[in-house]
Amino acid sequence: MVEELTPEEVKEKVENEEVRVVDIRPEREFERGHIPGAINVPMNRLPSEIDQHDWDGEVVVACPIGKSSVQAAKLIGSYEGVEDAERVASMEGGYDAWEYDLESGESEA
Numbered sequence: 001m002v003e004e005l006t007p008e009e010v011k012e013k014v015e016n017e018e019v020r021v022v023d024i025r026p027e028r029e030f031e032r033g034h035i036p037g038a039i040n041v042p043m044n045r046l047p048s049e050i051d052q053h054d055w056d057g058e059v060v061v062a063c064p065i066g067k068s069s070v071q072a073a074k075l076i077g078s079y080e081g082v083e084d085a086e087r088v089a090s091m092e093g094g095y096d097a098w099e100y101d102l103e104s105g106e107s108e109a
Contacts, residue, residue: 004066005091006091006092007099014036018057020037021035021060021061023063025042027040031104039053040106046072055081057087061076061089061090062090062095063095067094
């Protein structure tokens with residue numbers, strides 16, 4: 001079972017630099033606005049790009065409504081490069097539930 005964090009919990013972890021946010025929305029949506037510091041790995045590219053990222057530490061996956069992020073978190077958690085699958089979570093409610101500021105532009109990763 002994938003843990004789901006509320007947007008409030010994610011915001012606090014982002015502010016404290018305790019988490020890596022993985023935004024699985026299409027690149028165009030990501031560029032319009034995303035959680036500060038998030039990296040963009042669109043869901044359709046995640047299986048082929050999963051080995052190109054460092055999955056150390058806590059990871060939270062974000063999507064539009066919090067459904068596909070659960071599946072993406074399961075995929076990331078099952079990847080052999082992830083030492084602790086319990087540190088991979090989904091953001092409950094997705095971007096629909098995010099009421100905080102967003103960054104715009106391309107990912108730094």
